[in-house]
Amino acid sequence: MHSPIGIFDSGVGGTSIWKEVVKMLPHESTLYLADSANAPYGEKSKEEILQLSIKNTELLLNRGCKIIIVACNTATTNAIDYLREHYPVPFIGIEPAIKPAALHTKTKKVGVLATKGTLSSSLFHNTSKLFAEGITVLEQEGKGLVELIEANKVYSTEMRELLTTFLNPMLDQQIDCLVLGCTHYPYLIPVLKEMLPDDITIIDSGEAVARQTKTILEKNGLLAPETNHLKHTLYTNKNVDILKSFVDGPNIEVSHLEF
Incomplete structure (x- = not known):
């Protein structure tokens, strides 16, 4: 067709x-x-x-x-x-790739970077409940990230500062998987790889x-x-x-x- x-x-x-x-x-x-x-x-x-x-x-x-x-x-x-x-x-x-993250994690701690609209939705919570039993899911709203990507500022200082603010609390909790819960966010993977330890797996859909x-x-x-x-x-x-x-x-x- x-x-x-x-x-x-x-x-x-x-x-x-x-x-x-x-x-x-x-x-x-x-x-x-x-x-x-x-x-x-x-x-x-x-x-x-x-x-x-x-x-x-x-x-x-x-x-x-x-x-x-x-x-x-x-x-x-x-x-x-x-x-x-x-x-x-x-x-x-x-939807955020909670299932592969839950299957992959060894620390049983998974970070999810997503928008407010995704994190507050019933579909997200139902998916987390279904696939992440026994897993700690650390949610982080990526406020401001979409706007910077839309402005073509992926590699800007402002982007790195925002990501540092969002990632550090999750790193402190020993996540070993980071789920990218927004289709804009895969464009951040080169920056995230620079900022994250090598043993953290980045997962997108x-x-x-x-x-x-x-x-x-x-x-x-x-x-x-x-x-x-x-x-x-x-x-x-x-x-x-x-x-x-x-x-x-x-x-x-x-x-x-x-x-």
Whole structure:
């Protein structure tokens, strides 16, 4: 099926998921929405997050998307149940990778860096309860991180200072896994690797999401043929140059769109 895979996020962060999808599904076209004008979602009310998710979903459906990846932890935890009930395409969600962290940890202490909207959601708490029995889960709201990533300040002094503030209490508690609970945060991995001891494993959801997308496409007979005319269209409602700086490769078109 030639229709594109739709992906939306509260900005450029979901391109970390987009890259994994493009790598795992090389014959699929994609349509990506970076809702940077409304970033971060993590600071908004559940109702606001739901309305933004509906807006993004309907735009992607109006442009013919056959499946939608909600490439935002906060939107997944607050809106995906509603989206699945009200729209006819499959939805893939993102949630913090508590399960692999719980299986991997030796100290039985896992850190989770996420937005307020994710940490306060019932889905996050249910996932933690289900998979992290006997594990201490240390939650840390990454307040300000999304804004710095959206401003292309990943390697700034301000970023390092914020991360130091967030990481030190978790390190003091002897975590050996750090779960990145926001799709923006994988862009911090080079900085985190510099700042964290070598024995701490950083875990994010990108590859698992791409794998799940492939599985659902196969199951529903929606895979594109190898002869598909490939096109990757990425839209932002803010700064085009910043979105361009996060993506590269052939068949890519990045442009501004009011939505």
